[in-house]
Amino acid sequence: MTGIVGAFVEAWAELRIHKTRVLLSLIGVAVAVAALTSVVGLGAITQQATTENYERQSGRPATLIVSAYDPVTGAAPPAAAFSAAFTEVTDRYSVSWTTRSTYTQVFVDFVDGLTPVDTTVVDVDYGTMHRVQLSQGSWFADGDEERLAPALVVNETVWKRLGSPDLRTHPTVTVQGAGNVTAVIVGVTPDLPYNQDYPTMYMLYDSYMAIATPQQVQSIYPQYEAWVPVGISDDLTALIQRDIAGALGDDLQVSVSRQDYLVYQGEDPLLPIKLLVGGVSILVLLLGALGLVNISLVTVRQRIREIGIRRSFGATAGRVFFAVMMESVVAAAAAGVVGVFIAVVVVKNPAVINFIAAGITDVPAFPIEAALLGLGAATFVGALAGLLPALVAVRVKVIDAIRY
Amino acid sequence: MSEARPLLELEGVTRTVELPDDEPLHILRGVNLTVSVGDHVSIVGRSGSGKSTLLNLLGLLDNPTKGEIRFDGKRIADMSANQRDRARGRDVGFIFQQFNLLGGRTALENAMTPLLYASGRQFWRREQIALEMLDRVGLSHRAQSMPEKLSGGEQQRVAIARALVRGPRLILADEPTGALDVETGASVMALLDEVAHSSGAALITITHDANIAALARQHYRLDRGVLAPVDVNRVLALAQPEVTL
Ligand SMILES: Nc1ncnc2c1ncn2[C@@H]1O[C@H](COP(=O)(O)OP(=O)(O)O)[C@@H](O)[C@H]1O
Ligand SMILES: [Mg+2]
Numbered sequence: 001m002t003g004i005v006g007a008f009v010e011a012w013a014e015l016r017i018h019k020t021r022v023l024l025s026l027i028g029v030a031v032a033v034a035a036l037t038s039v040v041g042l043g044a045i046t047q048q049a050t051t052e053n054y055e056r057q058s059g060r061p062a063t064l065i066v067s068a069y070d071p072v073t074g075a076a077p078p079a080a081a082f083s084a085a086f087t088e089v090t091d092r093y094s095v096s097w098t099t100r101s102t103y104t105q106v107f108v109d110f111v112d113g114l115t116p117v118d119t120t121v122v123d124v125d126y127g128t129m130h131r132v133q134l135s136q137g138s139w140f141a142d143g144d145e146e147r148l149a150p151a152l153v154v155n156e157t158v159w160k161r162l163g164s165p166d167l168r169t170h171p172t173v174t175v176q177g178a179g180n181v182t183a184v185i186v187g188v189t190p191d192l193p194y195n196q197d198y199p200t201m202y203m204l205y206d207s208y209m210a211i212a213t214p215q216q217v218q219s220i221y222p223q224y225e226a227w228v229p230v231g232i233s234d235d236l237t238a239l240i241q242r243d244i245a246g247a248l249g250d251d252l253q254v255s256v257s258r259q260d261y262l263v264y265q266g267e268d269p270l271l272p273i274k275l276l277v278g279g280v281s282i283l284v285l286l287l288g289a290l291g292l293v294n295i296s297l298v299t300v301r302q303r304i305r306e307i308g309i310r311r312s313f314g315a316t317a318g319r320v321f322f323a324v325m326m327e328s329v330v331a332a333a334a335a336g337v338v339g340v341f342i343a344v345v346v347v348k349n350p351a352v353i354n355f356i357a358a359g360i361t362d363v364p365a366f367p368i369e370a371a372l373l374g375l376g377a378a379t380f381v382g383a384l385a386g387l388l389p390a391l392v393a394v395r396v397k398v399i400d401a402i403r404y
Numbered sequence: 405m406s407e408a409r410p411l412l413e414l415e416g417v418t419r420t421v422e423l424p425d426d427e428p429l430h431i432l433r434g435v436n437l438t439v440s441v442g443d444h445v446s447i448v449g450r451s452g453s454g455k456s457t458l459l460n461l462l463g464l465l466d467n468p469t470k471g472e473i474r475f476d477g478k479r480i481a482d483m484s485a486n487q488r489d490r491a492r493g494r495d496v497g498f499i500f501q502q503f504n505l506l507g508g509r510t511a512l513e514n515a516m517t518p519l520l521y522a523s524g525r526q527f528w529r530r531e532q533i534a535l536e537m538l539d540r541v542g543l544s545h546r547a548q549s550m551p552e553k554l555s556g557g558e559q560q561r562v563a564i565a566r567a568l569v570r571g572p573r574l575i576l577a578d579e580p581t582g583a584l585d586v587e588t589g590a591s592v593m594a595l596l597d598e599v600a601h602s603s604g605a606a607l608i609t610i611t612h613d614a615n616i617a618a619l620a621r622q623h624y625r626l627d628r629g630v631l632a633p634v635d636v637n638r639v640l641a642l643a644q645p646e647v648t649l
Contacts, residue, residue: 001523002522002523002524002527002528005527006521006527009520010520013509013513017507310521311489312498313493313498313518313521314490314492314493314518314522314570315489315520315521316485316489316490316521317486318486319521399465399466402500
């Protein structure tokens with residue numbers, strides 16, 4: 001106990017005395033750690049951006065897409081029947097996240113006239129399943145489809161064209177279906193960077209069916225999606241396929257398949273990026289370690305007499321080893337803290353984020369793994385760099401060291 | 405030669421160094437010595453006679469080539485390196501000719517150094533113990549001074565405080581006045597004698613200065629590796645300016 005505390009006390013005193021030299025070596029370590037942590041942190045952010053993108057497009061793993069058609073005519077079954085079968089079967093297997101989705105155009109009455117707006121028609125779960133981000137208000141809630149005035153989630157372009165109304169005042173807009181209907185805006189999504197000034201919106205499936213013309217109702221063929229745990233997705237695929245086929249009748253061909261990005265790209269589509277990033281980081285860190293070893297060795301050589309004196313006052317070989325090692329570890333860990341701090345400043349810099357992950361809607365917090373990795377790596381490098389000098393220190397011959 | 409149990413016993417101790425392409429160098433030849441707690445021993449000898457080599461053996465820093473050393477009744481050959489290090493820290497205090505204070509550290513930090521290797525109360529109260537010891541050697545007002553800012557006499561007094569903080573039973577002083585002028589040397593020696601005596605430790609002073617040697621109660625002379633008792637009057641008689649031992 002006193003041995004460990006004592007070694008710490010000693011290490012700290014040593015660092016204080018060799019300030020300049022230590023500082024120089026530590027700048028190297030701090031820079032290396034900052035580089036490593038930044039690279040890993042930025043990697044995590046680009047990864048987040050890429051994953052978000054994939055998931056917005058094709059759902060989160062594992063998303064099952066159910067479709068059916070008549071093999072003879074190629075026609076799809078009527079939406080009402082398909083919806084009923086889909087609901088029944090997913091309920092049977094306690095799938096908690098399901099949605100229908102389809103694209104259409106709905107005319108919106110802006111001050112400058114009726115304008116067609118690209119509309120994604122979905123169920124409530126879609127928001128979570130596709131990670132829909134909101135800049136204001138909220139996504140649809142259960143029960144919204146029963147409102148007389150249908151709820152809308154519009155993008156910023158639509159919202160601005162309506163005069164940027166405060167959502168707390170429950171702003172309304174007239175949309176055209178079978179007749180003119182007043183709709184309420186409940187949420188606003190940010191414009192996607194590659195799709196600025198283009199009006200889009202979301203509407204609930206049942207709301208849309210309520211306002212649509214009979215012809216529109218006839219011609220709707222939504223996509224059916226279920227978000228299930230990856231581990232049981234294969235089993236569920238087979239079960240859902242069998243049960244829906246049974247419910248819809250034997251003359252229909254039913255297929256269930258995974259559509260999320262994990263299925264296309266194997267285990268991890270980002271593995272190459274990770275490997276590259278990891279390789280570069282390790283290289284940078286090794287360079288930092290080399291610098292530290294070099295300087296530690298020099299300082300130990302200059303301290304051979306001191307080590308001899310300490311040994312003559314009862315410092316055991318183990319204690320000398322530990323103390324020299326500790327100096328390196330304590331110093332490198334301190335440099336690691338500085339490096340991580342620099343990395344946070346770099347990674348959270350808006351200009352850097354824009355450059356590396358343009359289009360990201362939700363910048364993740366600085367990844368804690370990156371910070372821990374930086375600190376861990378610094379400590380490890382400190383231990384590694386301390387090993388050689390510590391061995392040199394232990395081999396010091398006390399008699400020769402204090403001879404003159 | 406007093407108590408029942410001697411602190412340090414040397415029996416037929418020989419130290420030989422193998423030299424490359426040459427005859428082995430016999431630095432010590434059959435040294436016998438017994439030191440008990442409370443003794444004050446002086447060893448005089450010319451430069452190169454093997455004094456420092458003997459001191460390293462007495463301080464458990466080195467092993468004899470032949471013969472036996474017992475510390476506190478235990479054969480040091482039977483002790484592990486770790487045990488010897490710990491015994492040295494606990495029971496031996498070194499004072500060197502060149503003071504050997506650690507640079508860049510204050511007098512107080514220097515005096516505290518041995519307590520870093522202690523445990524329990526000695527470790528946790530190291531600052532207070534070191535301060536008390538500095539006070540004992542009359543340097544409490546220089547506790548925060550760096551060694552470079554202290555005079556030779558003051559540095560050696562810090563070294564004395566450092567050697568004594570753990571309350572060793574054996575104090576080894578290798579030419580403690582060698583780097584000091586005569587007057588400062590005498591006062592430092594008087595202090596060392598007094599502090600060692602009051603702490604009850606055995607003091608072994610190695611010197612080539614007969615006046616310093618005369619302060620001890622047992623006197624030895626080391627000549628070409630052979631240690632022999634010597635009469636105090638002979639030591640003093642030899643302490644003439646023109647005579648060197
Ligand atoms: N490790 C060693 N290798 C070679 N010669 C040594 C070694 N240690 C001591 N000597 C020699 O042994 C002699 C005695 O040395 P030392 O004990 O330092 O004498 P003193 O302290 O009395 O001047 C000297 O001649 C010295 O050069
Ligand atoms: Mg000598």
